[in-house]
Amino acid sequence: MSIAKETKRDERLDAIFHALSDATRRRIIAELARGSQAVTELALPFPISLPAISKHLDVLERAGLVRRAREGRFQRCHLTAAALDDASAFIERYRAYWHTNLDQLAAFVEASATPARAKKAKK
Amino acid sequence: MSIAKETKRDERLDAIFHALSDATRRRIIAELARGSQAVTELALPFPISLPAISKHLDVLERAGLVRRAREGRFQRCHLTAAALDDASAFIERYRAYWHTNLDQLAAFVEASATPARAKKAKK
């Protein structure tokens, strides 16, 4: 949908940031960071149904943040690292820029109520 | 919804990650990183309507990533830095853990097809 052509990388970032955009899923990540767990075990602290947890795990798995592996009759969940690197790369790219360039600029813009223009066509 | 009580910080992270989960919005951020722009100007490269862009800006603004300020009859958009720090903090927290602890663990788990149990109740 939307922009006509969405690249593979776009889709990956979509999935990763979407996965991180829900507090329950972030809590699942926090739980798994303390050690891998079976689904039912993992679901215990959460006040929602098991199928709901299962779906959250789907979302996390699609984003490449979590993997499930059958172990006997349990389905053990554990975190995987790679996906976060992409998310981090995106964020740090702009964060670096903002902290070096934008903080002062923003301060300037806010300080001067009606800031004069200039340099707009920097592109 | 969901977990009964969602903290302020949860809500902020929800908003930030949600804002970042759309490729169009990430492109808007990329555009604005090259310099602040009026809405219509900003919308030009995008194959969607102006109201759609306006809504995306709402989302980015709610997340604290962008601010709009009227300047004559233009509405100038610029990035704001603070919100990304939160997102970064969340990611880096787990990224650090993963890269130091999990990479080997994952490798181990994958290497041994049916990894023996043990240490399950580590929590």
Add this chain to the structure above:
DNA sequence: CCAATACTTAACCAAACGGTTAATCATGGA
């Protein structure tokens, strides 16, 4: 084997998303 345990899939639902077009508001130049 077979029943209990551990999940997942299916079907459904209300609300949120991302987009549209049309109408409205806001501002500045002629």
Add this chain to the structure above:
DNA sequence: TCCATGATTAACCGTTTGGTTAAGTATTGG
């Protein structure tokens, strides 16, 4: 003044999301 320009609001629409309950699948202990 008034209208053209810039942008938001309103109303609508199909799809996705996050949840539910109920039914189905998989595995293993008895």
